[in-house]
Amino acid sequence: MNKVVYHLLEEGEELIVPPSIIYVAANSAAVSSNELSNIYTLSEGKAYWMKNGSILSPANKYLKIYIIEISDMKHEEIIFTSTEPCKTSPKFDELIALQESKSFLDRCNFQAKLWKLIGSMTEDQTLDDLDQTIHYINNHTHKQFTVQDLAAKARMTPVTFARAFKKKTGIPPKEFVLDKKMKKAKELIVQNKGINIKDVSQQIGIQDEFYFSRLFKKREGISPTIYIKKIQNRVAVVSQLFLQDHLLSLGIQPVAAPMYPSIFPKTNGIPSYLEKPLEGTMLLNAEKPFDSKDIMTVDPDCIIKTSLHHGEQQALTWVKNREVHSIDFQNKWDDYLVKIAQYFSKEEAVANIKKEMEQLETRAKEMLRGVARSGEWAVVWVRNEEIRLYGSSNHACMELLYQTLGFKPHNELPKNGYVTITVNELLELDPDKILFLWSTKAAVDKVAKHPDWNQLKAVRNQEIFIPSSQEWDPWGPLGRKHMIEGLVSYFNLDKTLLYV
Template identity: 85%
Template structure:
């Protein structure tokens, strides 16, 4: 068992120590024969890890120390920060009382408070740069620290630290700390069924739950109580599709949802327009086999599932009697929306979403008329060593471009889907305008080095378009809106007119 003892040594007394943490509560002492510490003097207000050493009380003074013996602790050097005796001594005295109690609850409290105390005394290594500071903040959202604390750890003045931090992150350190705490709060709320607001506040280092609620509402636009209602259905999405897009548009935040870390490495594996709405959601790596045990840790009430690309090896066996809503492949984005809305009795919301989307598409079509009808278009994706030429139908993006927004397709495009072509075959097609989607500039430049590239009509007329379209995915309401806004912005049209 872990144990604390209190020792008061008079002048010249020597105390042999077992492996333990020594806290010096008053005055200072000399040590000898300690295997793990290279210090020769123990200073007041400091803690030290010692093994098989001895402590000598100083001349003309008494020595007050506490010895904390930790069972099965591995011999290693532990660094501690200076802590004022007036703050630490009362806690250690309380722990001595608790450890001697016959009450099981008191002994449990002793263990919990002991480790909390040791953690608070442990010295954090100096932070060498802003990136280390960011990692420290991200990994310690449960702690309370000020900008002055962070600046001291970074060995900078508060003013210099704040300036360097904002230059690196774009926001002041105080704002970053609060953002980190609120992200952690959302994670706690979403991933822990039944957690109360007071416990959430305490776990992010805020003692006053009412202050936490005010802060949450000010920064998130809704109270924690209202936020909890967004996850009252506790839905997990098990799919290689971003069906969380449809759920979010219906006002439901999933407790677990798929992500693609290699495709969206900077935004937690999802397009940027989904990153903020999914804060707190448990993220499932859709690039690997889904693990049913991982999903069940967030205690979902129901699961939305589609056929998985890896076949039977990803068949999921559920450990609870959960409702599993299976969705077959749907041909349009609103078919998915209608099915998901039906599961949760939100059919009324579908009509509103579809009406708003129809108005958005109508305005966008009118704004794009001059661009879309000024020639015959071909859409290409350069993917690895492959050049894909898309047809005008049977693909969500192509249907949005050609059928909904009015882009005029070249008459010789494939009937549907896509085909792989060469530059020579593209020259035979010779469209007026070429739109490259999901293609990097480097991939397009490689194609452009082909000898016959410059013979293309679109190249001669400078009608080659390469938007940043990695996130263009119109299979859900939020993604569809994002793609339409992206097209309008790319062609330098006034995006505000979309919402007049």
């Protein structure tokens, strides 16, 4: 059992201490300890780990210390810093009062407040560069600190620090700190069922909940109370598909949803257009088997699930009476939207979404007409050492290109799905234009080293197109819109005309 003890040593008095953390609340002391052989004095306002040893009160002065007896902590785990005794001593006194209480609640509070106090005495480390400063902010959203505090940690003046920080991140440090706190607030709201605004505010280091509410509304455009209502349907997505796209379009933020960290390493494993809407959502690594225990930590009311690629290895067990909606593979993007909307009685929203999408597609088709109809196209994905040639149907992306937006397919394309081909087979097809999707320029350049590459009609006529299309995924409303905007922008058309 952890224990806090207070000692007031008179002049020359010696104290033998057990393995413990020592906090010096007044004056300083000589210490005799093998573990602290390089430290000759214990200074006021600092904490020290001592495995064993003795403390001697200074001459002509008294020594005020607190001892935290902890048996299950290794001393090398802790690096302490200075704290003000006037602020720290009352916290120790509160702990002593709590530990003497016979109330179970008080004993629980004692343990919680003890570890919080220890943490507060260990977090003021020096920051060697701006990367460390950013890491510190990201991991200390619960703390209150100012730009001046951060500058001091980085051993810079506030003006110099602010200038360097903005150059590094693009925004001032104060805005960066608030942004991280608001993102943490959203995570607390989404992932903790029933949490109240006051608790959220305090857990991000803002004691005034009304001030927090104003900050939240300024950043998000809605109050935290209204934001909480967005997750009244606590939905977890257990799928290798980004079905969160459909949920967000229906005004529902999922409490858990899939991600692909190897595909989208810079945006938390999700496409950039989903990053802001999914702030706060627990992201589940879809590149490995899902763990039902992880999903249950966010306490979903229902789960939307599709067949998983890993078969029985991905079998999931749910708590009793958990509502699970299983969706079979759908041929069209809006089929998923319709099914999901039915679960939450949002059929009217589907009609509006489909109408807006049809209007967007019609405008895009007109804008792309000159590009799409000026030759026969082939869509290719260079994937590792594999070259995939896509057919004209039975794939959401190809149907968007060929059937919806009017790109003219080569008449010898496969009808469905894709086939794996060689460069020689691509030469035999010899399309007028080639659109390389989801392919890096380096991968295409590697294929282009084939000795007969320059014989391709598309190469001779400079009709090879390699857009940055890693995020093009038209299976959901948001992804579909993002791909259409990307196509219009890539072919140097005025994207603003899409919304005229």
